[in-house]
Amino acid sequence: MTDIKRVEIDHKGLPFFDDKGVYVFYEDYAALQQKLDAMGHECGKMLGLLNDICRYHEECTHDDMMHALIPLEYVSAINTFVERDVDGENPFAATDAFINEVRAEGAIACGVHLREWYDYQVESRAEDFAAQLRAGSTEGGV
DSSP, rough: TTSSOEEEEEEOOOEOOOOSEEOOOHHHHHHHHHHHHHHHHHHHHHHHHHHHHHHHHHHEETTTEEEEEEOOHHHHHHHHOOOOOOOOTTTTTHHHHHHHHHHHHHHHHHHHHHHHOOTTTHHHHHHHHHHHHTOOOOOOOO
């Protein structure tokens, strides 16, 4: 997320960092695009599996209640995809990494903000907690 630095061009035609700049470096953009493409692939796979269920289910009533009958092969496909311990692989690794980064940036922003009212150690603790969030762990807290 914060990997992309915004830039402007000065009067000599040289880039300089500016939070409100309208330009970015291609390498930064390409790295973010790669992360977003990975998340799109994960979401697309899941949507495909859910669409199969929507397309091939049947509805019926029993004891005045509506039920959906879903072919077992479609339920098994979703279970196989969603189970995070199948072959030790996480099917949502890119999405989880992105969410962990957002959480980590929030922890750091909170630490910077709270530093104004408390001691300097708040920011350091927030950075430690952000590292835990990036690693996917929230145990221990700040």
